[in-house]
Structures are given as structure tokens and as C-alpha cells.
Amino acid sequence: MHVFSSLRESWWIGEVEVPTRVVLAPMAGVSVQAFRRQGRRFGAGLVCSEMVSCAGIEHRNERTLGYLRVSSDEHPLAIQIFGSEPRAMAEAARMVEAAGADIVDMNFGCPVRKVTKTGAGANLLEDASLAYRITEAVASAVSVPVTVKMRRGVEDGSRSCLDLGPRLVEAGAAALTLHPRSAKQMYTGWADHSLTAELVSLVDVPVIASGDITSRAKAEAVLAATGAAAVMVGRGAQGNPWALAEILDGEPVQPSREEVAAELIHFIRETVRELGEQRANGFLKKFYGWYLGHGRFPKPFKQELVQLRTTEEVVTRLLAAAPGAAEILERLETDVPESEFLLEGMPISIYGGG
Numbered sequence: 001m002h003v004f005s006s007l008r009e010s011w012w013i014g015e016v017e018v019p020t021r022v023v024l025a026p027m028a029g030v031s032v033q034a035f036r037r038q039g040r041r042f043g044a045g046l047v048c049s050e051m052v053s054c055a056g057i058e059h060r061n062e063r064t065l066g067y068l069r070v071s072s073d074e075h076p077l078a079i080q081i082f083g084s085e086p087r088a089m090a091e092a093a094r095m096v097e098a099a100g101a102d103i104v105d106m107n108f109g110c111p112v113r114k115v116t117k118t119g120a121g122a123n124l125l126e127d128a129s130l131a132y133r134i135t136e137a138v139a140s141a142v143s144v145p146v147t148v149k150m151r152r153g154v155e156d157g158s159r160s161c162l163d164l165g166p167r168l169v170e171a172g173a174a175a176l177t178l179h180p181r182s183a184k185q186m187y188t189g190w191a192d193h194s195l196t197a198e199l200v201s202l203v204d205v206p207v208i209a210s211g212d213i214t215s216r217a218k219a220e221a222v223l224a225a226t227g228a229a230a231v232m233v234g235r236g237a238q239g240n241p242w243a244l245a246e247i248l249d250g251e252p253v254q255p256s257r258e259e260v261a262a263e264l265i266h267f268i269r270e271t272v273r274e275l276g277e278q279r280a281n282g283f284l285k286k287f288y289g290w291y292l293g294h295g296r297f298p299k300p301f302k303q304e305l306v307q308l309r310t311t312e313e314v315v316t317r318l319l320a321a322a323p324g325a326a327e328i329l330e331r332l333e334t335d336v337p338e339s340e341f342l343l344e345g346m347p348i349s350i351y352g353g354g
């Protein structure tokens with residue numbers, strides 16, 4: 001089994017070169033463009049959008065189309081779609097490719113009822129024939145690589161992913177990600193990476209290991225035990241991009257208060273540009289706790305930020321608490337490229353947030 005000398009070794013998904021062995025997880029309500037760009041800056045070799053509804057794309061839903069904004073500094077980027085209808089998924093995949101994504105990823109793992117009751121997400125783990133047809137339709141609709149992200153199955157103890165994985169590769173999947181929890185499990189218990197090892201032995205495409213990768217030691221252990229091509233980091237990177245650098249290089253990273261405040265302010269400003277003040281204001285509140293935790297700031301400070309009315313007030317308060325952040329922020333804010341929006345004929349307001 002191949003053990004890497006460095007997690008900064010590149011690898012390939014089809015014809016897309018991925019510069020490092022750490023992938024930033026798709027997370028609904030988290031993986032906005034600012035999160036993905038930050039992930040790339042801290043060393044993630046591949047970043048992914050949150051799951052985007054193929055029905056929303058089909059109906060040209062304004063908010064859904066907003067998810068298809070790609071910035072020049074986030075490549076390689078996967079945009080993840082979900083749905084249960086092969087033709088609509090193929091059409092959505094074409095839009096995703098046209099939007100500038102390097103990879104079309106498909107969600108065959110979401111355990112949330114709103115998604116599974118439509119036949120999508122984790123439901124596809126138990127409907128191999130439909131999962132096959134969707135993968136085949138999507139892979140033949142686009143020229144970029146198509147990948148699939150799975151859970152182990154719906155029920156606890158299920159091994160469905162091991163039957164399904166090889167069939168999806170046959171249908172055209174260029175890589176598979178496995179989060180080896182059942183859909184029933186949601187986020188309880190542990191990800192059982194012995195299934196990841198089995199999946200690796202069954203397919204000849206790269207497998208990405210997702211679930212509970214929060215440290216360098218865990219990443220090394222999972223890579224060595226499974227033969228996976230890369231690890232994916234989700235919750236461990238929420239408000240903590242430093243975890244990505246630590247996992248990559250094996251050196252503990254303890255950001256100063258000033259660095260934390262600067263990174264958070266930058267993230268706030270980028271998100272406001274992306275979502276507009278009103279949406280960003282609500283969206284960002286969970287991030288305050290994530291950034292300021294880890295013993296970085298006293299607890300009441302987070303409570304104070306959450307109660308402020310505007311993001312500008314939050315920025316002012318952060319700068320007052322960590323004045324040295326201003327200088328770091330200045331460096332972060334130079335060279336930020338404008339977002340590109342490649343799809344033509346879309347409503348102008350999707351540029352929302354200025």
C-alpha cells in the first residue's frame with residue numbers, strides 16, 4: 001500500500017490535478033465561496049460547494065444559481081448537485097460545467113428527510129439501478145470528471161456502499177468519497193474506515209476518506225489503514241482553517257488572537273459581498289463561536305458578537321478586541337480577485353451583495 005512521504009503530494013481525478021491530499025468537505029450552510037477560498041489558501045487541494053438542488057437549477061431559482069458562482073482562486077473546485085432524476089441531473093451537470101467547475105460531484109449520502117423523500121441523497125444508496133442511471137447520464141453529459149459522495153448505507157451496519165461503489169465506477173465515476181456512517185446514524189458514533197479500506201480494494205479510481213479527520217495523526221492513520229488517495233476535512237475546519245495546515249504539514253499551528261480576528265473579519269466581509277448583509281448576518285452567527293472557541297477568546301465575547309445587529313458592528317468590536325488584526329487584514333485583503341460569473345443570461349441580481 002502506498003504511504004505518502006508528504007500530504008503535499010499531488011494526485012489526479014481524471015484529468016484534474018489535485019495539488020494536496022487534503023480535501024475540504026462540502027457542507028450545506030457552510031461551504032460558501034469565502035469558505036472554499038480560505039480552504040485553498042490554507043492548503044486544501046480540492047474544495048467543494050455545498051449540495052445544490054438540480055431542481056433549483058432546472059427552474060433557474062435565483063438563490064440556487066448563486067451557488068454556481070466560481071472565483072478564479074478556488075480551482076480546483078467541485079460543485080456538488082443532488083437530485084433523483086437522470087435527465088435533470090445531466091442538465092444540472094451541464095450548467096455546473098458551464099459555470100466553471102472542474103469536477104461535478106453528486107450527493108448520494110445526504111440523510112436529511114427533506115432530501116431522501118424525493119429519492120435523492122442517501123436514498124440512492126439503496127437504489128443501485130437509479131444511482132447507476134444517474135451516474136451514467138451525468139458522466140456522458142459533461143467532459144469534466146464526475147465524482148460521487150456516499151455514506152455506507154441507510155441502516156446501521158449497512159455495507160451498501162461496497163456493492164454500489166464499483167457499479168458507479170462502471171457507470172463513469174472518476175472518484176468516490178466515502179463517509180462511512182449510515183444515514184440513520186447522522187453524526188453519532190464514529191466513521192468506520194474499515195469500509196473505506198474495503199472500498200479502496202474494490203475500485204481502481206481514487207477514494208477520498210471522509211469522517212472524523214480532525215488531526216494529523218488521524219489523517220495519517222486513516223490514509224495508512226485504507227489506501228485512500230486523500231482525506232476530507234469537514235467539521236474540523238469550521239472556523240478553524242489552521243487545522244488544514246496542521247493536517248498537511250504535521251506542525252501544530254496556534255494562531256494568535258490577532259490572526260483569528262483578521263481571518264474572521266476577512267471571512268465576514270467576503271461573505272457579505274457574496275450573500276448581501278441580510279443573509280450574511282444570520283449565516284455568520286454560527287461562525288463566531290467556531291472561530292472564537294478553542295480557548296481563543298473568552299466565552300462571553302462570543303455571546304456579545306452574536307447579539308450585535310450588523311456585521312459592521314461585529315467587525316468594529318473584533319478590531320477593538322484585537323487591534324493588531326488590522327495589519328494582518330490589510331495583507332489578506334490585497335489581491336482578492338473578483339468573483340467570476342460565467343453563466344450568461346442569468347438574472348443580474350445573483351451578483352447580490354455587491
Ligand SMILES: Cc1cc2nc3c(=O)[nH]c(=O)nc-3n(C[C@H](O)[C@H](O)[C@H](O)COP(=O)(O)O)c2cc1C
Pocket residue numbers: 025026027028029030049050051080107109110149179210211212213232233234235236
Ligand atoms: C453542517 C454540515 C453540512 C453538510 N452538508 C453536506 C453536503 O451538502 N453535501 C455532502 O456531501 N456532505 C455534507 N456534509 C457531510 C460532510 O461533507 C462530511 O462527509 C461529514 O461531516 C463527515 O466529515 P467530518 O467528520 O470531517 O465532519 C455536511 C456535514 C455537516 C456537518
